[in-house]
Amino acid sequence: MKTSILEMSAGLADTVGQVAETAGYLWQKGWAERNGGNITVNVTEYIDDDIRKLPAISPLLPAGTVLPHLKGCWFYCKGTQKRMRDLARDPMANGSVIRITEDCAHYEIVADSPVAPTSELPSHLAVHDYLIAKGSPYRASLHTHPIGLVALSHCSRFLGKDVATRLLWSMIPETKAFCPRGLGIVPYMLPGSVELAGATIEAIDDDYDVVMWEKHGVFAVDTDIMSAFDQVDVLEKSAQIYIAGRNMGFEPEGMTDVQMREISDVFGLPK
Ligand SMILES: [Zn+2]
Numbered sequence: 001m002k003t004s005i006l007e008m009s010a011g012l013a014d015t016v017g018q019v020a021e022t023a024g025y026l027w028q029k030g031w032a033e034r035n036g037g038n039i040t041v042n043v044t045e046y047i048d049d050d051i052r053k054l055p056a057i058s059p060l061l062p063a064g065t066v067l068p069h070l071k072g073c074w075f076y077c078k079g080t081q082k083r084m085r086d087l088a089r090d091p092m093a094n095g096s097v098i099r100i101t102e103d104c105a106h107y108e109i110v111a112d113s114p115v116a117p118t119s120e121l122p123s124h125l126a127v128h129d130y131l132i133a134k135g136s137p138y139r140a141s142l143h144t145h146p147i148g149l150v151a152l153s154h155c156s157r158f159l160g161k162d163v164a165t166r167l168l169w170s171m172i173p174e175t176k177a178f179c180p181r182g183l184g185i186v187p188y189m190l191p192g193s194v195e196l197a198g199a200t201i202e203a204i205d206d207d208y209d210v211v212m213w214e215k216h217g218v219f220a221v222d223t224d225i226m227s228a229f230d231q232v233d234v235l236e237k238s239a240q241i242y243i244a245g246r247n248m249g250f251e252p253e254g255m256t257d258v259q260m261r262e263i264s265d266v267f268g269l270p271k
Pocket of ligand 1: 143144217
């Protein structure tokens with residue numbers, strides 16, 4: 001039987017295992033219909049000399065953009081048209097490990113099968129390039145379609161700067177504690193477009209870890225994929241509490257400003 005690259009690095013196997021586990025959660029939560037959503041993780045730290053010697057199993061493919069800080073970097077990427085629920089069972093048949101070439105403008109697939117990465121690859125890689133340039137420890141990016149958060153983005157009153165952040169933080173104390181930078185907002189733009197990638201990077205640069213793409217979904221970054229998922233999960237929990245209150249026929253009161261400041265002080269959260 002053909003061996004998997006995952007057998008060559010315990011760290012890589014563990015990271016891809018976390019991606020598979022997260023993909024299962026996305027499906028169970030109803031956030032990942034059909035092939036919806038994307039995951040890319042920078043796995044360069046797990047690549048040793050033996051893995052570096054592996055031949056490419058694809059031709060050189062254009063990265064769609066120039067990525068000056070990703071020269072020689074390696075990524076695990078969900079495959080294009082692949083389902084999260086399938087990835088959860090078999091991550092190396094529904095995603096692949098790629099490396100960025102020396103010219104910083106192409107990539108090649110190295111393992112295990114020539115599964116073409118997500119069509120959103122250029123925007124994901126642009127975000128990773130930005131994170132590395134900034135010296136960020138973040139290595140994982142997640143795009144998914146959480147129902148409550150996407151529903152909120154259909155109402156213009158929640159799209160002002162930090163209006164949704166304040167509402168979501170006020171629904172339950174843990175949301176501010178575990179998503180302390182809140183929810184950035186990016187106005188509707190064509191999925192996969194260069195404009196959307198640029199606006200996402202601008203929002204992350206404005207110090208958000210989770211960004212709402214209006215009427216579409218969220219994009220989240222964190223040190224690892226489980227942490228990126230957790231940030232989206234706590235925000236979505238708050239959205240569900242808000243929606244439950246509205247369904248019971250009232251506007252939820254929310255915690256007061258004083259109560260929320262207390263959370264920031266006690267948890268030592270970024271101001
Ligand atoms: Zn999407």
